[in-house]
Amino acid sequence: MKKNLYYITGLLGLTVLVFLGSCKKSVIDRTALYPALAPSNIDLNADTWKPVLITDASIFNVPAPDAVTSPAYVADLNEIKAYQSNLTDDQKAIIKYWSAGAVLRWNEILRGLVAKHNLPPYQNEDGTYPAPSSTNPFAYPQFPFSNPPYAARAYAYVSAAQYDALIAAYHFKKMYNRAAPYNIAGIQALIPKSALASYPGEDAVVAGATVEIMKLLFPTEIAYIQQKASEEMQYRMMAGANVRGELNAGQSLGSQVADVFAARARTDNAGKAIGTQAVWTQLQVQTAARGETYWISLESPSRPPMLPLFGKVIPFLFDTAAVKTLRPGPPNLTNSAAFKQEVAEVLSYSKNYTREHQAQVEFWADGAGTYTPPGHWNAIAATEFVQQNYSEVRWARNLALLNMAEMDAAICCWDTKYFYFNQRPTQANPAIKTLTGIPNFPSYTSGHSNFSGAASTILTYLLPDRGTKFTDFANQAAMSRLYGAIHFRSDCEAGLVTGNKVGQYAIARAKTDGAGN
Amino acid sequence: MNKSLHLYFVRCCLIICCLTTFSKVLHAQTDADGQMIPKNFFCGVVMYDHSSWNNYWEGTFKRNNLNIGTLTANTYSVMGNYGISNKLDFLFTVPYITTNASGGTLAGQKGFQDLNISLKWHPYQTKIGKGAFGLYAVAAASTPTSNYEPNFLPVSIGLHSTTASLRVLANYQTGRFFVAGAGQYIYRSNITIDADAYYTTREIYSNRVYMPDVTNFLFSTGYRSVHFNAEAIISQTTTHGGFDIRKNDMPFPSNEMNMTTAGVLFKYSFDAVAGLELTAGGNRVLDGRNVGQSTDFFGGVLYLFDFSKNNKK
Numbered sequence: 001m002k003k004n005l006y007y008i009t010g011l012l013g014l015t016v017l018v019f020l021g022s023c024k025k026s027v028i029d030r031t032a033l034y035p036a037l038a039p040s041n042i043d044l045n046a047d048t049w050k051p052v053l054i055t056d057a058s059i060f061n062v063p064a065p066d067a068v069t070s071p072a073y074v075a076d077l078n079e080i081k082a083y084q085s086n087l088t089d090d091q092k093a094i095i096k097y098w099s100a101g102a103v104l105r106w107n108e109i110l111r112g113l114v115a116k117h118n119l120p121p122y123q124n125e126d127g128t129y130p131a132p133s134s135t136n137p138f139a140y141p142q143f144p145f146s147n148p149p150y151a152a153r154a155y156a157y158v159s160a161a162q163y164d165a166l167i168a169a170y171h172f173k174k175m176y177n178r179a180a181p182y183n184i185a186g187i188q189a190l191i192p193k194s195a196l197a198s199y200p201g202e203d204a205v206v207a208g209a210t211v212e213i214m215k216l217l218f219p220t221e222i223a224y225i226q227q228k229a230s231e232e233m234q235y236r237m238m239a240g241a242n243v244r245g246e247l248n249a250g251q252s253l254g255s256q257v258a259d260v261f262a263a264r265a266r267t268d269n270a271g272k273a274i275g276t277q278a279v280w281t282q283l284q285v286q287t288a289a290r291g292e293t294y295w296i297s298l299e300s301p302s303r304p305p306m307l308p309l310f311g312k313v314i315p316f317l318f319d320t321a322a323v324k325t326l327r328p329g330p331p332n333l334t335n336s337a338a339f340k341q342e343v344a345e346v347l348s349y350s351k352n353y354t355r356e357h358q359a360q361v362e363f364w365a366d367g368a369g370t371y372t373p374p375g376h377w378n379a380i381a382a383t384e385f386v387q388q389n390y391s392e393v394r395w396a397r398n399l400a401l402l403n404m405a406e407m408d409a410a411i412c413c414w415d416t417k418y419f420y421f422n423q424r425p426t427q428a429n430p431a432i433k434t435l436t437g438i439p440n441f442p443s444y445t446s447g448h449s450n451f452s453g454a455a456s457t458i459l460t461y462l463l464p465d466r467g468t469k470f471t472d473f474a475n476q477a478a479m480s481r482l483y484g485a486i487h488f489r490s491d492c493e494a495g496l497v498t499g500n501k502v503g504q505y506a507i508a509r510a511k512t513d514g515a516g517n
Numbered sequence: 518m519n520k521s522l523h524l525y526f527v528r529c530c531l532i533i534c535c536l537t538t539f540s541k542v543l544h545a546q547t548d549a550d551g552q553m554i555p556k557n558f559f560c561g562v563v564m565y566d567h568s569s570w571n572n573y574w575e576g577t578f579k580r581n582n583l584n585i586g587t588l589t590a591n592t593y594s595v596m597g598n599y600g601i602s603n604k605l606d607f608l609f610t611v612p613y614i615t616t617n618a619s620g621g622t623l624a625g626q627k628g629f630q631d632l633n634i635s636l637k638w639h640p641y642q643t644k645i646g647k648g649a650f651g652l653y654a655v656a657a658a659s660t661p662t663s664n665y666e667p668n669f670l671p672v673s674i675g676l677h678s679t680t681a682s683l684r685v686l687a688n689y690q691t692g693r694f695f696v697a698g699a700g701q702y703i704y705r706s707n708i709t710i711d712a713d714a715y716y717t718t719r720e721i722y723s724n725r726v727y728m729p730d731v732t733n734f735l736f737s738t739g740y741r742s743v744h745f746n747a748e749a750i751i752s753q754t755t756t757h758g759g760f761d762i763r764k765n766d767m768p769f770p771s772n773e774m775n776m777t778t779a780g781v782l783f784k785y786s787f788d789a790v791a792g793l794e795l796t797a798g799g800n801r802v803l804d805g806r807n808v809g810q811s812t813d814f815f816g817g818v819l820y821l822f823d824f825s826k827n828n829k830k
Contacts, residue, residue, distance in 0.1 A: 355664055355666070
């Protein structure tokens, strides 16, 4: 009996050990560690910076704030005091999260939504594919399918709208010159104090602009986005940084500015980018007429090509005519020796890959279900910008430069892809197996390479002290597509060149927008 | 070869249960039976397992995928079982796996997967009625033996987690008929992937992936004699956490992978060749979540070595 007791104790002991071991398994998200934003320069002259779309900030309606002696303002102050007298742990966590910065957090939220909606539709019973509909966004497949071109455009509109809204906000901040509530006795500053005038509140401006433009871009997520926005407004009050009146005015201004962007987005041709059966067939006909092998979908069932008319979307950094001039010369002809050599090179990477190549392919894959290559470059940029202690308006400006370059790179790349409409390596030789999924659009030029060329060019300009860091990243991203055996070397090299050219347009803008480097 | 050695033989038992689902949630179940190998005996085993599936579950939605076609996995394992004492065995398994997708373009993978070692303890035995009741406990650990890529499902050869598990098994045998039941808790370490951000139900900025723990319950019954063993096994594997594959998304290592399987196992030992035993069997996933509906067949050769002093004399 005693012996049995030992056995049972031993067993229990082992069980406890196993269970204890299971406790400490949380994964640390590096974005949760970001400190509260404390700008090294509040960029007081940002009202003079060159906006993207708006022309005159004074046309927006931002009424004068409540007088500091008014009952309304006193009530607003009391609301802050009530929060601060009894902050829960959840509320403190909200302060910690949002204090890292409004532009940063909204960019992360957008990246999450892109990843959530970046799934190709599942086929119908008859082997055709349903398409998402902006007029019926909740039906399967939900609108949008945030594939790389869609995502690039979404990042651009959100960032540019936030940037213009903040420029407008600076105009009114200077006009009304209201001090933040944490300068008043009895109200604590739970985040670093800023000398910037607080009416209208810049966090609210960013939130207002984002909510408004997202109604168009991610219509199924409005409830989630509004909940995030109200959480952010609560954060500003709890932190003692804004009274409710400043936040209401800010959200209203952001929303008004975003309307200008929404009007552009409705007519920028993106809605027509999916094409029609006639367009898809015409692509085959015109490629065959040139004597070239045309692209076919390598998915089963065969899926229509992704956004064949995205090349017709109106760019931000240059006019539509420039898209054609940026288009690289043709890829190697189907029957050329150079083409056969390229196919052979891809086959060798397919057959003789190393684990290091696999890691590089996975790191840069950014395929279905992810925030896409432009999202990856936003993540890279955000990691760097956090170290720079930018003001909100400079955050917005730099992300707008990055994302307008990414959107325009997508336009140029898609224009090129569907102009030449050429095959993927595996279509040329089915023996080529791949280390990641083959995207459902033509090969030449590589999207990753265009995105990475554009992003690395503008980021290197914005952060020259990083040396070749971004260029190295871009080369790795581009080559990962060759190593993964889904692109020819020339797709990647030509893509980087075009991407770099698009990035130069962003630099040209940055040099003349009044913001300095 | 005397009769008693035949008895030991049957005890040299290793069940392989290589279910190629999206991964090997269960690798070799070398320890899921109520039998022991005696002191200073060593049983060496080579096993081959062939597993395949056409259909899989995205969450609870069962589908096929022409871009995967039939996913097959071949597993070649070397296993061993050594009797430290009559009540304590040491077991190990080293599998080499190749995968292939017949449809689509994804490159099949191959490599050594996870080394599994375990200690099997038989602390308690008593007579109940006409039969014998025994309790067993198995503490096991597994760890990857190569740097294979876990985030390339469904062609990955494994999930690259290091695990520790505890299984408790009760066995009752009367005559040549037995029933057994077991429960297992598998602690899984987090894994590192090559991507540095990924989406589960939200975007996570890390190259570390939280791997929820797993439990397994099984019930087996059958016929067990000196020469021949035939049994049927029902098993339920449950992942305690994780998330569903979204519609038309790719699988991910920390998906909630659950499955109910049914299988059979046969073993036969020869009179003519001392120390030799053959085993064969198969399993089928009856129901699952975020796994492939795999069917597998396996066969193996076991050979018993006697290192005991008694035998050397």
